[in-house]
Every structure is written in structure tokens, then in C-alpha cells.
Amino acid sequence: MTENPLNIDFIAGAVDYRRRFGGGRRQSLPKALGFRPGVTPSIVDATAGLGRDAFLLASLGAKVTMVERNEAVQGLLETAMRRAAKESDDHAEIIARMTLVKGDARNLLPKLQPETVLIDPMHPPRDKSALVKNEMRQLRALVGSDPDSMELIEIALSVATKRVVLKWPRRGSPLDGLRAPSHQIIGKSTRYDVFMTGPATVSQS
Ligand SMILES: C[S@@+](CC[C@H](N)C(=O)[O-])C[C@H]1O[C@@H](n2cnc3c(N)ncnc32)[C@H](O)[C@@H]1O
Known part of the structure; x- marks a missing residue:
């Protein structure tokens, strides 16, 4: 069977479904990034990939700078x-x-002076949906396995003024040497490790 080439579609399919029926701001991703009633963060998505997370966040009103190398x-x-x-x-x-910014987020993050950074590096395939699995397999064939993501996280932690959120498989082991997160939001197959970075780390959500 010939495989469809990798494609990004913000109009139909899974992305559209998630935008319309996914649960809006109550979803784990916006919660982890600090969306609250009356508060919509500005986000740098340091690992834009297929733009699905960025599109969802922008559909919820956030300004999203997507970095892709x-x-x-x-x-x-x-x-x-x-x-x-x-x-x-x-x-x-x-x-x-x-906004799409082309380049390596390890170099670009300090210039972007982000408040909130989302990091979703390639990780072992985990999703049960055949479509997503297939897309992630194709993406992996293009971009590899992001072996430098620990360095990216450390840079993000040093420059983000509010928080860094690492999207990771629910049962994935923590990255070697990474400090413990401030808190976690755990979904069905994904967890969000939230690292508060700003001075006001006490009143977090
Ligand atoms: C798992 S995908 C992200 C999927 C994305 N969250 C989505 O919703 O579609 C990881 C992407 O991050 C990119 N990436 C990884 N490290 C990067 C870096 N340091 N700078 C820029 N892009 C990076 C990879 O090229 C890949 O396209």
C-alpha cells in the first residue's frame, strides 16, 4: 500500500476536531501552560513540528511563536x-x-525572551491512533530523534520568565539530570511537566 505523504492540515481531520470538540481551555495542554479565566499566556512553542499544539493554543486566543529547525x-x-x-x-x-520562526530554538530562545515555553521533543511512539502513529513515524524519519532536547530544556529554563512545559509520554522516565518539575498535569497518554521559572513561583496553577 502506498503511504500518503506527510501533510499538515489545520482545516479538517484531527486538528479541526480537537479545536471544536477537544474541551477548549479545560484541556491539559492549556492548563499546563497557565491558561486561566482572564489569563491567556504568550507562548513560544520551541518544537513546532506539525503545529497541532500551536494551532490549538492559537485557537484559544494565545499568541504563539513556533520555532522549527x-x-x-x-x-x-x-x-x-x-x-x-x-x-x-x-x-x-x-x-x-x-508566527513561524525558522531555526534552532537552542539559539533562538534567548533572543525571543519568552514568558512561557512549550517543549515537545520527539519521543517513543505511544499513541494508539494509527493515523497519529503513522504521522509521527514519518516525522521521525524526517527530523530524527531530537537527541539534544535536554540542552534545549536547560536553555528554556534559563530564559523563560514564567514557565517551561515539557510534553512527555505519561509513563516516560524523566530525562537524565533534569530537575523535578514544579507540578505535573497527567493525561491519558501524555503528561505535562511544568517548571515554574519566574520570581512569583508561589501562586501557580
Ligand atoms: C514531536 S515534534 C512536535 C510536535 C508538535 N508539538 C505538534 O503539535 O505537532 C518535534 C519537532 O520539534 C523540532 N525540534 C526539536 N528540537 C528542536 C530545536 N532545538 N529547535 C527547533 N526545532 C526543534 C523537530 O524538528 C520536530 O519537528
Whole structure:
């Protein structure tokens, strides 16, 4: 069977479903990033990938700067963003909140002076959905396994003024040498390790 080429679609399919029926701000991802009633964080997504998380966060009102270092993935993101912006006013509004920055987040994060950073490096395939599995396998074939993600996290921790969120498999072992998170939000197959970084780390959510 021939395989569909890797594609990013912000208009239909799983991304659209999650936007419309996923649970909005009550989902683990926005909670981990500090969305609260009346509070919508500005986010740097240091590992943009297929842009699914970034699109969801932008659909919830956040300004999202997406950093991606792989050229092929950058091209897919640009095409998907152009297509979505033409789809409807609602989509155009979401895309207007998303900015793609091309390059390695390890170099770019200090210049971006982020408040809140999301890091979702490649990790072992874990999702039961055949479609997602397939997409992640194709993405892995393009980008490899992100062996430098520990360095990326350390840089993020040193520059983020509010928090860093690491998206990781629910049962995945902590990365070697990484400090314990301030708190965790645990979903069905994914957990979010939240590291508070700012001076006001007491009043967290
Ligand atoms: C697992 S995917 C992210 C999936 C994304 N959260 C989504 O919702 O589609 C990881 C992506 O991060 C990118 N990446 C990893 N380390 C990076 C770095 N230091 N700078 C920029 N991009 C990076 C990889 O090229 C890959 O495309």
C-alpha cells in the first residue's frame, strides 16, 4: 500500500476536531501552560513540528511563536498556514496569532525572551491512533530523534520568565539530570511537566 505523504492540515481531520470538540481551555495542554479565566499566556512553542499544539493554543486566543529547525517541516507548516488563512475568517484570525520562526530554538530562545515555553521533543511512539502513529513515524524519519532536547530544556529554563512545559509520554522516565518539575498535569497518554521559572513561583496553577 502506498503511504500518503506527510501533510499538515489545520482545516479538517484531527486538528479541526480537537479545536471544536477537544474541551477548549479545560484541556491539559492549556492548563499546563497557565491558561486561566482572564489569563491567556504568550507562548513560544520551541518544537513546532506539525503545529497541532500551536494551532490549538492559537485557537484559544494565545499568541504563539513556533520555532522549527527542519526545513521540510517548515515548508509543510507554511503551506498549511497559508491554506488555513484562506479557509475562513475564523481560521485567518487563528493563523494571525501564529508566527513561524525558522531555526534552532537552542539559539533562538534567548533572543525571543519568552514568558512561557512549550517543549515537545520527539519521543517513543505511544499513541494508539494509527493515523497519529503513522504521522509521527514519518516525522521521525524526517527530523530524527531530537537527541539534544535536554540542552534545549536547560536553555528554556534559563530564559523563560514564567514557565517551561515539557510534553512527555505519561509513563516516560524523566530525562537524565533534569530537575523535578514544579507540578505535573497527567493525561491519558501524555503528561505535562511544568517548571515554574519566574520570581512569583508561589501562586501557580
Ligand atoms: C514531536 S515534534 C512536535 C510536535 C508538535 N508539538 C505538534 O503539535 O505537532 C518535534 C519537532 O520539534 C523540532 N525540534 C526539536 N528540537 C528542536 C530545536 N532545538 N529547535 C527547533 N526545532 C526543534 C523537530 O524538528 C520536530 O519537528
